[in-house]
Structures are given as C-alpha cells and as structure tokens.
Amino acid sequence: MYALLDGNNFYVSCERVFRPSLNGKPVIVLSNNDGCAIARSNEAKALGIRMGTPFHEVRAALPDAGVVALSANFPLYGDMSSRMMAIAAGLGPAQEIYSIDECFVGLHGLRGDLRERARRLRERLLQWIGIPCGIGIGPTKTLAKFANHVAKEAERRPGGPYPASLAQVCDLSAPGVPVDALLAATDAGDIWGVGRQLTARLRADGVASALDLARCDPASLRRRYGVVLERTVRELQGVSCLQVEDVPPARKEVSCTRAFGDPVATLPPLVEAVSEYATRAAFKLRQQASTAAQVLVFIHTNPFRRSERQYARSITVPLRRPSAETAAIVASALSGLRTIWRSGFRIHKAGVILLDLQDAAVVQGELALDGDAAAWPSGNNLMAAVDRLNDRFGRGTVQLASAGLGGDARSWTMKQQWRTPQYTTRWQDLPVARA
Numbered sequence: 001m002y003a004l005l006d007g008n009n010f011y012v013s014c015e016r017v018f019r020p021s022l023n024g025k026p027v028i029v030l031s032n033n034d035g036c037a038i039a040r041s042n043e044a045k046a047l048g049i050r051m052g053t054p055f056h057e058v059r060a061a062l063p064d065a066g067v068v069a070l071s072a073n074f075p076l077y078g079d080m081s082s083r084m085m086a087i088a089a090g091l092g093p094a095q096e097i098y099s100i101d102e103c104f105v106g107l108h109g110l111r112g113d114l115r116e117r118a119r120r121l122r123e124r125l126l127q128w129i130g131i132p133c134g135i136g137i138g139p140t141k142t143l144a145k146f147a148n149h150v151a152k153e154a155e156r157r158p159g160g161p162y163p164a165s166l167a168q169v170c171d172l173s174a175p176g177v178p179v180d181a182l183l184a185a186t187d188a189g190d191i192w193g194v195g196r197q198l199t200a201r202l203r204a205d206g207v208a209s210a211l212d213l214a215r216c217d218p219a220s221l222r223r224r225y226g227v228v229l230e231r232t233v234r235e236l237q238g239v240s241c242l243q244v245e246d247v248p249p250a251r252k253e254v255s256c257t258r259a260f261g262d263p264v265a266t267l268p269p270l271v272e273a274v275s276e277y278a279t280r281a282a283f284k285l286r287q288q289a290s291t292a293a294q295v296l297v298f299i300h301t302n303p304f305r306r307s308e309r310q311y312a313r314s315i316t317v318p319l320r321r322p323s324a325e326t327a328a329i330v331a332s333a334l335s336g337l338r339t340i341w342r343s344g345f346r347i348h349k350a351g352v353i354l355l356d357l358q359d360a361a362v363v364q365g366e367l368a369l370d371g372d373a374a375a376w377p378s379g380n381n382l383m384a385a386v387d388r389l390n391d392r393f394g395r396g397t398v399q400l401a402s403a404g405l406g407g408d409a410r411s412w413t414m415k416q417q418w419r420t421p422q423y424t425t426r427w428q429d430l431p432v433a434r435a
Contacts, residue, residue: 001107001137001173002144002244003118005088007081008132008152010101011039014080015070017130018423018431027068030055033259033415034071042156071416079424083129091121091135096244102148104141106244115171122169137171141242142235145192146210147172150182161185183211183236193232198225210236250288250357256280257351260412263302264347270299271334272404273412277352278333279399282326283390285354286383291322293356295329297336302348311347313340322358325383329354330400394426 007013011029016022026047029039036054037044047065049058058067081100089095094106107114118135125131134155136147147170153160155167162182172179189199191210205224207213214236222230231241256277264270274297285292298314315336319328333352389398396403404410421429 001139002141003091003105003107004136004144004148006102006134006148007084008134009039009041011077012041013131014077015420022068025068026065029070029072033261034417069418071419073419075422075425084131087125087128094244104244115169115174118169135169139238140235140240142192142232143172149190180211183214184209186210188213250290252357253353253355254281254284255351255353258414259349261415264412267341269412270347271402273350274333274337274352275330275400275402278330279326279403281352281354282324282329285324289360290357291324291360292354293322294318295332296353296355297333299347299350301345309345311342311345315340324360
C-alpha cells in the first residue's frame with residue numbers, strides 16, 4: 001500500500017500560517033517578477049482564476065473581487081516544506097519526496113486502520129505547522145495519487161462528484177469505497193501521467209473516463225501509446241509498477257535561469273547576474289555531490305516585445321576538468337557570456353545550465369602539472385566552508401566579487417513587490433508575539 005500526501009494550495013497555505021487574516025479571502029501567489037498566478041486559494045479558484053493566468057488579466061477582470069496578490073517567497077515555502085516532509089515521514093517506513101508540496105509514503109507491513117492513521121497525521125500537521133493537506137491511500141502509487149485527488153476535490157467541492165465521506169483522507173482499500181464509481185466520475189486526463197495531448201488522443205479512441213482507461217488492455221495501449229501509459233493502466237488495475245524511491249535520483253543537469261526585473265542593456269549588470277546564477281547552480285551541484293564538465297550560458301531579449309530588436313544566443317563552454325567549484329564555473333560562464341554579448345539589445349533573461357554531470361566521488365584525479373591544478377585539492381574544503389557560512393548567515397554572505405554587492409537593489413533582480421517576510425529563515429523577520 002502507498003499513501004500520497006499533498007499540501008493544499010501549498011504556497012497560499014504557507015502565507016496563511018503567518019497571516020491568518022488571509023483566511024477566507026481569494027489569494028494568489030505570483031511567479032518570478034510578479035508575472036502570473038502559480039498558486040491559488042480555493043476562493044480564488046471559485047472566481048475562475050486559472051493556474052498561469054497573468055496578473056494584469058486578473059486585475060482587469062476582477063477589479064472589485066478583493067483578490068490578494070503576493071509575490072513568491074520561496075525561502076519560506078522551502079523551509080515549511082522541509083518541516084512538512086519531516087512530519088509526513090512518520091506515516092510509514094519509506095518516503096519519496098516527489099515535489100515541494102507532496103510525497104509518497106510506503107505503508108508496507110503496517111497493520112490497523114490506515115485511514116485513521118493518516119487522519120491523525122493530518123491533524124498533527126495542522127497542529128504543528130498549520131498546513132492543511134489531503135492524503136490518498138491505494139495499492140499502487142497511481143491509485144494513491146488518484147485517491148489524493150478524490151480527497152482534495154471532495155473537500156473543495158461539497159456536493160460534487162465525490163462523496164463527502166472521502167474528503168481530506170481517502171483510502172481506496174477501505175471496505176465500501178466505490179472505486180469503479182469514483183473512476184467513472186473522473187476524466188482520464190486527471191490521472192497522474194496522462195497529459196493534455198494524450199487525453200485528446202484517448203478521447204478520439206473512445207477513452208473518456210478514468211474507468212475507461214483502467215479497463216483498457218495494457219498490451220494494446222503499449223503498442224499504440226508506449227510503455228509509460230501501459231504502466232499507468234496496470235497501476236490503475238492494481239498492479240504495482242512504480243516503487244517508492246527513498247533516495248532521489250541525481251539530476252542530469254542543473255540550472256539557474258531568471259527573467260530580469262528590468263531589461264539589461266549593458267554588460268556589467270549582466271556579468272553580475274550571470275555570476276550569481278552560476279554561483280547558485282554550482283551550489284545545487286554540490287548538494288547532490290556531482291561535478292559538471294560543461295557550462296551553458298544563454299541570454300535573450302523579450303520575444304513578446306515585437307517593437308524591440310530581438311536577440312538570442314547561447315554557448316557551451318567546456319571546463320578543463322569536471323568541477324563543482326564556484327570560481328571555475330563562474331569563470332567559464334563569464335567567458336561564454338562575453339563571447340555571445342552584443343551591445344544595442346535590451347536583454348530580458350539569462351541563465352546558466354551545468355551539463356555532463358558526474359558523481360563527484362568517481363572523478364579521475366590529475367597530477368598537479370599546471371598552475372591551477374596545484375591548488376585543486378583544497379577546492380572542496382574551501383567550497384564546504386563557504387557553503388557552511390552561507391547556510392548559517394544567509395545566502396550571499398560569502399560570494400565572488402563579480403556577483404556585485406548591491407543585493408536586492410540591483411536593477412536586474414526580480415520584481416517582488418508584494419513579498420512577505422522570510423518568517424522562518426531570517427532572524428530579523430521572525431514574527432513577534434505580543435501578550
């Protein structure tokens with residue numbers, strides 16, 4: 001058996017923990033540069049605000065609806081996610097963190113009422129950190145994901161297609177749960193792994209509901225649609241094809257890309273931005289104990305501003321040896337940037353992508369026959385010290401000079417007009433309780 005735990009409207013819920021006045025109000029959290037909605041409260045969903053709706057459209061369409069817009073506060077969400085996952089791990093012996101707001105938990109070997117066990121953990125999450133969640137339980141990961149969908153929709157839409165008794169926690173293995181009826185009431189496109197394009201193809205073949213999909217022949221679907229959909233159907237039929245991954249697989253590439261708050265027309269601020277992005281990418285690389293052999297850097301103008309001159313270039317720069325050192329990666333990124341930079345354009349976005357990743361433990365060593373190789377053995381210790389300082393005193397406490405010293409005042413930094421304090425990760429932002 002598997003459980004899928006998913007925080008309800010997670011980003012909005014994190015904000016409401018520290019601002020209870022937002023409860024009951026339509027709230028949206030905006031993407032980088034306050035561009036579009038990436039999280040919505042149930043009240044905002046009821047107004048018809050869809051995921052990805054540009055904020056200017058929300059303001060134009062709902063000027064008097066009282067919609068509260070907040071800039072994304074990712075340090076807060078990441079910390080609250082860590083707390084939620086630590087509590088969720090108590091649900092079972094194995095946990096796979098699937099995303100910032102959801103995780104699978106293996107329930108193998110557990111006895112007793114699994115639904116009651118999940119309900120108690122949900123109450124603990126609410127009491128300890130204030131995050132509401134939905135929990136789905138099923139014999140496969142796909143069915144657990146489906147059960148979670150039922151639990152959340154039954155709570156959000158009373159009187160809808162799912163019974164109210166399945167709200168918040170839904171255990172498909174419990175006696176009396178009408179699994180076939182639930183599948184029949186669910187569109188095939190709502191099943192985990194069935195995308196929009198695949199949904200259209202399935203509909204053309206007469207497969208409309210999740211029950212239709214579950215009753216398909218897996219072998220026939222494999223020949224027509226591929227092995228991924230075959231696994232999905234087998235999982236809907238109760239055959240477990242996907243296991244809980246206790247250790248997340250290492251990423252095949254690491255990146256840091258951002259759109260600028262204001263367009264950049266000169267090289268110096270672009271050097272600062274690319275230096276910072278390369279620094280962040282190098283840190284992510286060290287977090288997963290990998291090294292990179294190539295650095296890709298790109299820049300481009302805003303493709304939606306047709307009245308402006310357009311420019312887009314990228315370049316891949318090989319490193320002399322696989323590395324996770326910030327200085328080496330930043331130097332390669334800046335070398336590539338200076339190669340592709342052209343004056344006369346208003347650059348809208350830049351990014352750094354680290355490629356050809358390798359396990360840091362198996363990188364082949366070299367004799368110190370050239371100048372910079374002599375200092376190579378101390379590089380890992382230096383980076384570890386820098387990471388510890390930045391972890392203790394805040395990101396950017398120790399950084400390369402090429403990244404600049406302007407902090408959030410730099411013109412190219414993201415617009416975050418409505419960002420709330422970092423309540424749990426900065427001493428100066430700790431909320432004050434008055435009695």
